[in-house]
Amino acid sequence: MKNESVLTEEIQVKSSVINDTKKLVDSYPRVPITVDCVVFGFDENELKVLLIRSDLEIYKDKWSLLGDFADVAGEAEDLDAAAYRILKHRTGMDDVFLEQVKTFGHPNRHPGGRVITIAYCSLLNIKHHQLKVMDNELHWHSVQGLGDELAFDHKIIIDECYDWLKKRILEHPLGFNLLPEKFSLRELQNLYESILNVKMDRRNFRKKFFAMDFLIDTGELEGDVPHRPGKLYQFNFQKYNHSKKKWNGIDF
Amino acid sequence: MKNESVLTEEIQVKSSVINDTKKLVDSYPRVPITVDCVVFGFDENELKVLLIRSDLEIYKDKWSLLGDFADVAGEAEDLDAAAYRILKHRTGMDDVFLEQVKTFGHPNRHPGGRVITIAYCSLLNIKHHQLKVMDNELHWHSVQGLGDELAFDHKIIIDECYDWLKKRILEHPLGFNLLPEKFSLRELQNLYESILNVKMDRRNFRKKFFAMDFLIDTGELEGDVPHRPGKLYQFNFQKYNHSKKKWNGIDF
DNA sequence: CCAAAAGTGTTGCTCATACACCCATGT
């Protein structure tokens, strides 16, 4: 067993090493970090993205993603935490899943100097989420036909996130969070067609989803439709969560 | 048409706006950025990852990814460029493709203070790439059974990059860059089995790749094998590049 | 009775899997 003086010496060495490490880190150039949230929303059979008027005077006629600077000073904030904080601050929402998609760091992407931004992406049902904070003219903008009215490199960021979203929803049945608790197959199909921007065959769509066996027939019917009402289904989240591994698995 | 004084005024306004924007950006906390390159290499039918002894005294017994601080000071360096620079500096290689995978920013991931790192990933054939820079004990380490001998959060980063790689090679036939110009089907299959860490049926594997129709029969045979020599093939890069869209496309 | 969407089955194709035997070469 080591005696005390050796232990003390080890601690002193370690402590000075850490100090050296800190000095080393401190000697490197630093840059501000922002997080941008690309919030896709589904409503009225259309896929939209949530934008605000830019904070910056230089972009006053442009739309911008929901972003802000991350608190990278102390040890306060993880990047994920920053994304959730910013989303909550900008919209009041705190029950939305965000996923990191990509980091954008072109030297000239921000007019105020070098700023690196980390893009997070999300998907929700517009009707289910009240926007409690209405600063900066929060606005749901159609994803199709998004032009050059965007500030910074936000058009590029949205495009990359949209590609990511399309791929993601084909691999995982994300869609069910976006619908009412009870929904018709027509609503489900509209959702997929809107997000993927394609038309699908109704019969094959039904078969595919019934085959997954994650739908529960509630026995209820739609109301208030001027035609034959469809059956209402619920998503079997429990069964889905239980079989999640298979969805991720590689069956080569 | 506007007269000169109006133009001058506009320029002044714009210039002061940019100054304000710069001041705004400058007022936010900053953090050093590193780039870490996860270089996977294939050789001797095994997937490996390139590691170095850590630069940091505190991690002197640990292995570390090929990383360094990014030059985020001026407008010098894009993130991609930083990744290529760092890879070249650490290994001498400048003919390797790198792709951004994910950004890691846990507050305590670096012992010297808050550092955010952006992970880039690559895949190459070990035999084809001489490591010209041999500082820091560059070492190809087997990916399977990678333990806790890694510095920082590099185990987590490697795991995420490995998952990314497996997914990627199933979607795109990346493998052909890793083989000699002329290769046997056995070599190709070994490659896939090593990367995905699975065993595959030889007959079905052949069928699958012949069906893609990207293989050119050179008419030549292997030499120096103590058994019946296999045919040698070349990859039809031209044909593949031409049909690339289909590989990315969504055929729902 | 008309409009509008719901609901339903079949067929053919492609693709993945599982599986066993003969062939060419070096030793």
Added chain:
DNA sequence: ACATGGGTGTATGAGCAACACTTTTGG
């Protein structure tokens, strides 16, 4: 001759795509 891996074919099942008619409801 034998050991080693190369080369091949077939049968089965799953899943996808294409496609048309009847049913139910509201108006």
